[in-house]
Amino acid sequence: MSSGIVDYYKVLGVSHAATPEEIRRAYLKRMSDLHPDKNPNVDPAVVKLVNLAHDTLRDPARKAAYDAQLRKQYRAGGLSLAPPATQAAAPARGNTGRTILYLAGGLVFTGAVAAGVITLLSRPPKPETPQELEAKVERTRAEAKLKIAEDEARHAAETALAKRKQEAAAVAVRLKATKGDIERALSLAPELRAEIDAWNSQVAPLLTNETGKKIAANEDAVIAFQKLWTAPLVSPSDVQASSERLMELLKPIDEELAKAEPLAPPSQWVTDQVSVEEKKLQSAILDLKTRRQQVQSLVAVAQRVGDESSVSLQQAMDQATVASLDRKNRELATIERETQDKLRELEVARKRIESESQIKLAESKVEDAKATGERNLANSKLLEQANSPSTKALLAFFLTPGYVQADKSQGTAKRPFSYSGLVAAGALENDEEGLTKLLRLLINQNDKVRPTWPSTSGKYHRDLTNEKKEKLQAMQRALAELGPALVELGLLDP
Numbered sequence: 001m002s003s004g005i006v007d008y009y010k011v012l013g014v015s016h017a018a019t020p021e022e023i024r025r026a027y028l029k030r031m032s033d034l035h036p037d038k039n040p041n042v043d044p045a046v047v048k049l050v051n052l053a054h055d056t057l058r059d060p061a062r063k064a065a066y067d068a069q070l071r072k073q074y075r076a077g078g079l080s081l082a083p084p085a086t087q088a089a090a091p092a093r094g095n096t097g098r099t100i101l102y103l104a105g106g107l108v109f110t111g112a113v114a115a116g117v118i119t120l121l122s123r124p125p126k127p128e129t130p131q132e133l134e135a136k137v138e139r140t141r142a143e144a145k146l147k148i149a150e151d152e153a154r155h156a157a158e159t160a161l162a163k164r165k166q167e168a169a170a171v172a173v174r175l176k177a178t179k180g181d182i183e184r185a186l187s188l189a190p191e192l193r194a195e196i197d198a199w200n201s202q203v204a205p206l207l208t209n210e211t212g213k214k215i216a217a218n219e220d221a222v223i224a225f226q227k228l229w230t231a232p233l234v235s236p237s238d239v240q241a242s243s244e245r246l247m248e249l250l251k252p253i254d255e256e257l258a259k260a261e262p263l264a265p266p267s268q269w270v271t272d273q274v275s276v277e278e279k280k281l282q283s284a285i286l287d288l289k290t291r292r293q294q295v296q297s298l299v300a301v302a303q304r305v306g307d308e309s310s311v312s313l314q315q316a317m318d319q320a321t322v323a324s325l326d327r328k329n330r331e332l333a334t335i336e337r338e339t340q341d342k343l344r345e346l347e348v349a350r351k352r353i354e355s356e357s358q359i360k361l362a363e364s365k366v367e368d369a370k371a372t373g374e375r376n377l378a379n380s381k382l383l384e385q386a387n388s389p390s391t392k393a394l395l396a397f398f399l400t401p402g403y404v405q406a407d408k409s410q411g412t413a414k415r416p417f418s419y420s421g422l423v424a425a426g427a428l429e430n431d432e433e434g435l436t437k438l439l440r441l442l443i444n445q446n447d448k449v450r451p452t453w454p455s456t457s458g459k460y461h462r463d464l465t466n467e468k469k470e471k472l473q474a475m476q477r478a479l480a481e482l483g484p485a486l487v488e489l490g491l492l493d494p
Contacts, residue, residue: 171263325384394478
């Protein structure tokens with residue numbers, strides 16, 4: 001038995017068919033015998049072995065597993081184990097003598113075992129040599145410690161396995177929750193595409209159809225529509241890019257869920273990215289829906305009034321832009337007249353001032369007023385020149401909204417070129433290198449929405465024909481001189 005598991009029934013001095021109550025009483029008796037008051041030289045390993053035997057046999061699940069192992073060990077040694085009390089059956093007729101012999105043998109065996117254990121645990125040691133006694137004690141202690149260690153290791157392994165399964169279940173819950181968030185965000189993409197289609201089918205035609213002419217009949221309605229129309233609009237490619245980003249986030253989560261025990265929960269970064277994408281899609285849907293409803297309100301009011309313009313809504317918006325510039329020009333002219341009047345008043349006042357310090361102060365004000373008037377006048381002229389059809393035609397490539405900017409970066413929304421970006425890229429430097437940089441923007445084949453030059457024109461300024469050189473130089477001069485005015489008009493990004 002030293003090479004197998006310890007027989008806990010023998011340790012407690014009970015039969016293998018002992019009831020839970022019998023096991024409990026035997027345990028209490030054994031612990032009483034091992035009390036330090038009765039047995040001051042008791043080995044702690046023996047006390048621990050008795051406790052382990054009782055803990056194992058009083059737990060039905062552990063006892064069942066232990067009995068199976070013990071029964072297997074006895075069979076391997078050619079011995080038999082008495083069946084549990086719950087499995088004992090009445091003796092068959094005609095086999096009474098054999099049953100009595102079996103029970104008697106079992107009692108004799110059990111009594112012998114109990115006597116042996118009691119002798120080992122309670123009675124004083126036999127008169128043996130000190131060497132034999134010490135060897136026996138050490139052997140018993142080593143076997144007890146080994147079995148205790150084996151049981152503790154088995155229990156620790158079972159506990160670790162149960163803990164790992166619990167952790168895997170918790171991770172699976174988090175993964176499924178994140179997957180649900182991603183799928184919910186992905187479900188917004190078709191809704192946003194539907195809103196884009198509705199905008200293109202319901203709002204865009206108003207620029208040229210008869211219903212749009214009814215909006216064009218009212219100046220305030222034209223201005224309101226122009227604000228809604230010129231606001232940035234999300235594109236189908238933006239929606240596709242968002243869907244692809246969400247699918248990339250979903251892929252590792254599906255792979256982890258496919259494992260028998262997923263142990264890698266989604267990171268906080270993944271959760272944050274899903275939230276960002278979902279909010280972007282929700283915001284875009286709400287913005288488009290709100291703008292489309294506002295346009296529908298404008299249409300409803302225009303149809304109720306019934307007036308109709310002779311020009312299309314697109315033409316009316318162009319006229320409104322021109323009218324706005326005219327108002328600004330008139331305001332600038334008024335400022336100029338007021339400045340001139342102030343200059344005349346200051347001139348008269350200067351003549352009345354005798355103090356040199358007062359004269360200098362007045363002259364300073366006159367100069368400031370002149371400079372302000374000159375700046376306003378020059379700015380007015382620049383605005384007028386920047387908004388002229390010839391300037392727009394010359395700079396059509398840079399004024400057309402697109403995705404590519406001067407630093408070769410690509411945005412998610414179409415915008416005109418940035419004036420500061422052109423300056424930073426060196427494209428407005430009046431030299432060979434600056435003209436070449438400007439040319440590289442014009443022949444950029446990645447820009448699919450602007451009127452690019454064919455790449456066969458040449459990649460360097462020196463390779464161009466004289467006509468192309470003159471046009472490129474004219475573009476650079478116009479951008480350099482009129483850049484701030486184009487930004488003020490909203491034709492270029494700042």
